Amino acid sequence: MPTPQDDDERRRSALVESLPEVSDDTPLMAELRQDARRRIELRGRRFPRPSETRVITVANQKGGVGKTTTTVNLAAALAQSGLNVLVLDNDPQGNASTALGIEHSAGTPSIYEVLVDGAPMHEAVQESPDVPNLFCLPATIELSGAEIELVSMVARETRLRGALDEYLRWREQNGLERIDYVFVDCPPSLGLLTVNAFVVGREVLIPIQCEYYALEGLSQLLKTIQLIQAHLNRDLHVSTILLTMYDARTNLAQQVAGEVREHFPDRTLRTTVPRSVRISEAPSYGQTVLTYDPGSSGALAYLEAAREIAERGADVDGGETAGQDAVAAVDDAPHESGRLVPVGTHSPDSSDDFPAQEDQ
Ligand SMILES: Nc1ncnc2c1ncn2[C@@H]1O[C@H](COP(=O)(O)OP(=O)(O)OP(=O)(O)O)[C@@H](O)[C@H]1O
Ligand SMILES: [Mg+2]
Numbered sequence: 064m065p066t067p068q069d070d071d072e073r074r075r076s077a078l079v080e081s082l083p084e085v086s087d088d089t090p091l092m093a094e095l096r097q098d099a100r101r102r103i104e105l106r107g108r109r110f111p112r113p114s115e116t117r118v119i120t121v122a123n124q125k126g127g128v129g130k131t132t133t134t135v136n137l138a139a140a141l142a143q144s145g146l147n148v149l150v151l152d153n154d155p156q157g158n159a160s161t162a163l164g165i166e167h168s169a170g171t172p173s174i175y176e177v178l179v180d181g182a183p184m185h186e187a188v189q190e191s192p193d194v195p196n197l198f199c200l201p202a203t204i205e206l207s208g209a210e211i212e213l214v215s216m217v218a219r220e221t222r223l224r225g226a227l228d229e230y231l232r233w234r235e236q237n238g239l240e241r242i243d244y245v246f247v248d249c250p251p252s253l254g255l256l257t258v259n260a261f262v263v264g265r266e267v268l269i270p271i272q273c274e275y276y277a278l279e280g281l282s283q284l285l286k287t288i289q290l291i292q293a294h295l296n297r298d299l300h301v302s303t304i305l306l307t308m309y310d311a312r313t314n315l316a317q318q319v320a321g322e323v324r325e326h327f328p329d330r331t332l333r334t335t336v337p338r339s340v341r342i343s344e345a346p347s348y349g350q351t352v353l354t355y356d357p358g359s360s361g362a363l364a365y366l367e368a369a370r371e372i373a374e375r376g377a378d379v380d381g382g383e384t385a386g387q388d389a390v391a392a393v394d395d396a397p398h399e400s401g402r403l404v405p406v407g408t409h410s411p412d413s414s415d416d417f418p419a420q421e422d423q
Contacts (some may be wrong), residue, residue, distance in 0.1 A: 075103050075104055078103045079100050079103050079104060082096055082099055082100060083096070090311060090312060094311075094337075094360065097360075098358075098360050098363055101363040101364075101366065101367050102358065102363060104367075105363065105366045105367060105370060108144060108370070109144055109145040110141060110144040110145060110146060110369065110370055110373035110374070111373055111374065112145075112146060112243055113243055113244070113373070113376070116231060116241060116242050116243060116244070116245060117243065117244050117245070117265070117266060118227070118244075118245040118247070118263060118264045118265050118266065119244065119245065119246050119247070119264060119265075119266045119267070119268050119302070119303070119372075120246075120247045120249065120260045120261055120263070120264030120266070120267050120268070121133055121134045121246055121247065121248055121249060121267075121268045121269075121270065122249040122257060122260065122261070122267055122268075122269060122284065123249075123251070123269050123270055123271070123280075123281075123284060124251055124252055124253045124257070124280055124283070124284060125251060125272075125276075125279070125280050126251035127251070127272070128270050128271065128272040128307065128308075129270040129272060129305075129307035129308060129336065130248055130249060130251075130270055131154070131156075131158040131159050131162065131248050132162075132270075132307070132336075132342060132343075132346075133268065133270045133305055133307060133336070133365075134150060134159050134246045134247075134248040135150065135159050135162040135163055135248075135346075135351045136342070136351050136352055136353060136361075136362075136365035137246060137268075137365060137368060137369050137372065138150045138163075138197060138244065138246050138351075139163075139191075139193075139194050139197060139351040139353040139354065139365075140353055140365050140366045140368070140369035140370075141243070141244050141369050141372075141373065142191075142194045142195070142196045142197035143194060143353055143366075144366075144369065144370075144373070145196075146196070146243040146244060146373075147196045147198075147240050147241065147242045147243050147244075148196065148197050148198065148242070148243065148244045148245075148246070149188070149198045149199070149200070149242045149244070149245045149246075150163060150197070150198070150199045150200070150245075150246050150247075150248065151174060151199075151200045151223070151227070151245060151246070151247045151248070151260075151263070152165075152167070152173075152174060152199060152200060152201050152202035152248050153174060153202065153206075153223070153247050153248055153249055153250070153256050153257075153259065153260050154202055154206075154248055154249060154250040154256070155202060155204060155206040155207035155209075155250065155256075156202070156250065157201065157202040157203060157204070157206075158248070158346065159199065159202070159248040160199060160201035160202055161346055161349060162345065162346040162349070162350070162351060163191050163193075163197070163199045163349075163351065164191060164192050164193060164349035164350060165189050165191065165199045165201045166189065166201065167201035167202060167203050168203065169203055169204050169205065170203070171187075171201060171203055172186055172187035173187050173200070173201045173202055173203040173205065173206065174187065174200050174201065174202050174206060174223075175202070175203060175205040175206045175208075175209055177200065177222075177223070177226045178206075178209055178213065178222050178223060178226070178259065179209055179212050179213065179216075181222070181226075183226070183229065183230070183233065184200060184226045184227065184229065184230035184233075185230055185233050185234075187200055187201065188200050188230070189201060193350060193351075193354045194351070194353070194354060196240075198242075206256070209255075209256065210254050210255050210256055213255045213256075213259075214255065219255060219259075220255070220258050220259060220262050220295055221259075221262050221295070222259060223247075223259040223260065223262065223263045224259070224262045224263040227245065227263050245263075245264075246268075247260040247263060247264055253283070253284070253287050257287075258291065258295075261287070261288065261291040261295070261296060261299055262291065262295050262296050262299075264296075264299060265296075265298045265299060265300070266299075266300060266301075266302035266303065267288060267299065267300065267301045267302065267303075268301075268302065268303040268304070268305060268372075269281075269284065269301060269303070269304050269305075270304075270305050270306075270307045271304060271305070271306055271307065271319070271323055272307050272308045273306050273307070273308055273309045273310065273315070273316040273319040273320055273335070274308070274315070274316075274319065275315065275319075277319045277322075277323065278322070278323070278326075285301070288300075288301060301327075301330055302330060303330055303332060303372060304323060304327050304330050304331040304332070305331075305332050305334075305335075305336065305368060306319070306320050306323060306331065306332075306335040306336065307335075307336045308336065308337075308338045309335040309336060309337055309338065310337070310338045311337070320335060332368050332371050332372070333371060334364055334367045334368040334371055335364070336361065336364045336365065336368065337360050337361060337364055339352070339359060339360055339361035339364075341355065341356045341359040341360075341361050341362070342359075342361035352365065353365065353366065
């Protein structure tokens with residue numbers, strides 16, 4: 064007896080099959096076909112609810128690679144698909160709060176009070192004005208001092224984790240629905256704020272920009288994650304790598320994507336996020352691209368990436384990620400390809416100091 068879901072699946076497949084075939088030498092047609100397929104497959108679809116809250120830290124100490132864009136758009140895509148999502152804006156720049164249309168002027172209760180004063184998270188969490196079931200703990204400019212203030216504090220690495228655990232319990236006690244996904248947006252550094260984000264998360268999502276120097280700094284990031292695993296959070300693992308700002312017309316983007324997939328075959332999402340003007344415009348309207356232009360290539364790509372994350376589950380590689388093999392593979396990268404990391408500028412850092420220092 065076919066269920067309504069089976070019927071829906073059959074209808075979507077039939078529509079996708081009816082799309083005309085296009086050859087590889089017509090990139091524009093190929094893009095239009097892909098967007099049409101994504102629209103048919105993803106519009107109005109509900110994503111599976113994870114068995115427990117998944118906490119995903121979005122990190123890369125390289126600046127401007129798409130951490131915040133990825134955080135807010137994946138969060139909006141999952142919330143639009145029927146899940147409860149919380150974004151922790153852990154970057155003094157407050158870009159995630161801006162993009163989600165969340166008030167974060169100086170003095171607004173924020174992650175700063177949670178981290179530094181030990182204030183309860185529920186007093187600072189706000190709901191998105193545009194997407195139901197999407198919540199955000201904002202960051203204000205005060206957070207820029209937290210890195211230094213935290214240094215002398217008790218349990219300085221685990222304060223965010225304690226606060227989130229307490230918030231999730233508070234929701235349960237108050238009869239609120241469970242949060243399905245928590246995304247933590249990180250600053251472009253490997254200091255104490257990022258360490259807190261690695262201690263609160265179980266999974267790490269690394270956005271990689273499809274540009275020259277893509278893998279530079281990655282071995283330092285993986286080593287930091289190993290240190291956190293060893294000392295503070297045994298469960299932490301890199302579950303997901305997302306290729307961002309991908310321009311299929313350039314050889315460089317294809318080479319970077321190929322190399323990343325070679326090093327991390329199981330963790331790299333099939334979906335790549337294209338370079339898209341609509342994605343970069345959305346934050347200036349206090350919106351994600353999912354609400355700003357839901358039919359655009361960028362919105363559809365984030366929706367598809369969110370679906371992959373939801374359907375793959377949390378344990379992509381059985382927890383072996385960021386082990387010695389991954390670090391060694393990335394360390395070898397410049398010698399293998401001679402392209403992604405120019406030989407001579409790549410300096411694997413053997414320092415075992417903890418917490419790790421900011422990358423070059
Ligand atoms: N797919 C994309 N297409 C076009 N522009 C993009 C895309 N993704 C991100 N951008 C733009 O690139 C810039 C950097 O992105 P974003 O702020 O997400 O990076 P980040 O890693 O969070 O930066 P930071 O390290 O400063 O926190 C922003 O201006 C953003 O709008
Ligand atoms: Mg950012």
